[in-house]
Amino acid sequence: MSDNPYEVLGVDKTASADEIKKAYRRIAKQSHPDLHPGDGAAEARFKAAGAAFELLKDPEKRARFDRGEIDASGQERPQDRTFYRDFAEQQDNPYRRGPRYEGFGDAEDIFAEFLRRQAGGHGQEQGREQGRGSYSFRSRGADAQYALEVPFLDAANGGSLRITLPGGGNLEVKIPKGVADGTTLRLRGKGGPGHGGGAPGDAYVTLSITPHPVFRREGDDIAISLPITLYEAVLGAKVEAPTIAGPVKVTIPRGASSGQTLRLRGRGVKAAGRPAGDQRIELQIVMPKEVDDELAAFMERWGKTHAYDPRKGGRTRA
Template sequence: MSDNPYDVLGVAKTASADEIKKAYRRIAKESHPDLHPGDAAAEARFKAAGAAFELLKDPEKRARFDAGEIDASGQERPQERRFYRDFAEAADNPYRRGPRYEGFGDEADIFAEFLRRQSGGPGEGYGGYSFRARGADAQYALEVPFLDAANGGAMRITLPGGGNLEVKIPKGVADGTTLRLRGKGGPGHGGGAPGDAYVTLSVKPHAVFTRDGDDVVMVLPVTLYEAVLGAKVEVPTIAGPVMVTVPKGASSGQVLRLRGRGVAAAGRPAGDQRVELQVVMPKTVDAELAAFMEEWRKRHGYDPRKGMRV
């Protein structure tokens, strides 16, 4: 598998940010380890897609990768020859005039040996220098129940090597949001800081609610007699059920608005809940109902389609 992030996501180098996001979410959903337990190839695709998305979603990182300044993992590309010359020509280099590296092959090989010795730890290498590096960032995808996304909560991610990562879901979080968990990525090297964990959230569809901005939308079935006579009925909301008045003579498609019963994301006022009424007929129209409506029609007939003729 290529480690080029564009190849991993299956997009062109000229792809837009939206195209990159859509490609990542498709692969993440298709290859999620929870859907393919024990499938090492699917897990590898999942991790590779996460790493590729993390690099390409950041305009600065993407530009630096395209320019060849960083590699697919986001690490600086070594510029061995230039860095070696800078080191070799430095006035405080104790080996500047010494014969140790003169005439002994390519400078890149010499520099590689220099780094190898530095990584041995304090006291090993030149001048007691040690190699330190920040840990790698980790990429995860997490599917969040609709109500947890609306009200906030906490979930756990089972890590590939065992153990759990707790993720706090902010109240009102939107689908596609990426959370940054500082210090929850790979361990650092030589005393370096650990990397961060990036968790991209996808919100599960709900059987009753949908979200429109900070508003919550739902369809409420009502009976024929509730629509005709009016009624007080129980309506679910993201914070629990409330009683709502169905007005007398209600029609399908009529919308009731519950102020402040929508999503209350941080820094914004709560949205509303919009309740669309849907008049539902009984499964069987018996003779009594049919006779009543026939007689009612004779005396009170009306045409709701009046004025629609072209």
């Protein structure tokens, strides 16, 4: 598998941030370990896509990768060794080869060891053990990438879900109230374990909001279509309407028409730092499945004296 993040996600180097996000989400959904238990290849694709997305979604990291300053894992690329060779030959360099430093080998060996230690990567710390010539390393754990489908109402009202990890464990994810589709949550310390006493990595969870059969989200507003009867539209009525917080009673005005919209202030999504949106209710007059003789006869009589043409915007008497 290629280690080039653009090739891993299947996008061009000129791809926009939105194209990169869509490519990652597609691969994450197709290859998630929960959908392919025991499939090592799918798990590898999932992890590779997560690592590629983590690098490319950060404009600064992406630019540094494009310039060749860091590799696909985000590690610094070693500088040209000729710099260190030239430095080693300077007269005032204390590490310059000479009789006093015969035990260290030549300068290139010294700086080869220096480069090896420098290549320890992001988050590593080097510490010399007391009284010994060896070195120990502490390394921060790897970050983990997950994709999580969130039910519509959990995204609107907040909640808590669990992810089943490849190793069989669980990871609890708290869903913020009013979270938007495509949001990536960072769970500090929930990634891979550290090494040598290093801190654990973080977990990044990208959320995908599942559609709802009744509710539609438009910004922070919630929209629904509410079916009403012919007589409720003619006479007006109080009927029950669903909201994301539970059912409420709404008033259908006398003479309501299909397509007419009622607004419930503050009944929409309440995200942190923003006022709650509204709920919009679009009325739909639904005729009975069968029009019986009594209704037909009444409408014939009524139409003879109250004929009107809504397509012309006016009423015409017979």
